[in-house]
Amino acid sequence: MKIFINPGHMPGVDSGAVNPVSGLRECDVAKKVGELVEYYLQSAGCSTMLLQSNNLCGEEPKDFNICASANAWQADLFVSLHCNSFNTYARGIETLVFDLSSKAARLAGCIQRQLVSTAQNIDSTVIDRGLKQRNDLAVLKYTDMPAVLVEMGFIDNDFDVVLLENNQDDLARAIARGVTDYMRGDK
Secondary structure (H helix, E strand, O other), rough: OOOEEOOEEEEOOOOOOEOOOOEHHHHHHHHHHHHHHHHHHHHHEEEEEOOOEEEOOOOOOOOOEHHHHHHHHOEEEEEEEEOOOOOOOOOOEEEEEOOOOOHHHHHHHHHHHHHHHHHHHHHHOOOEEEEEOOOHHHHHHOOOOOOOEEEEOOOOOOOOHHHHHHHHHHHHHHHHHHHHHHHHHHO
């Protein structure tokens, strides 16, 4: 199975969300977790491609095009990694898909279950925000394979940021387990 991993945003160009106290940047969390997910999926026998770029769908031609790269590589699955941010109070984990009745929704469900279970074992107050349909996101709309966008927590929340900062390996293992659950046919 070929898994395309897209850590969201791009250091030096677009940091994504930033924690107002610690300065932890979404692009850095996504990159580190993405590298770990890649390692665990390769260890499970998957082929992987990891690409972090500011060019999601052709808007920044000087950088690698995420959607075109995943499609050209003919990935079987696409996983984009992000951190949410809102008002410093919102928290929790959610996974986004283009269509809730698609194969991607089954993948999202597998990842969401593993990620929430792992996070709640570390901090029982982590909120399961569930699966959300988002048909306006380029990486979900313009990829040819089942694609998900994982929001691993709210980087601007005092509680979620601890998880994002101190438990990146746990988060990566959970995401990789979610992918392998999907590959085995789990629901």
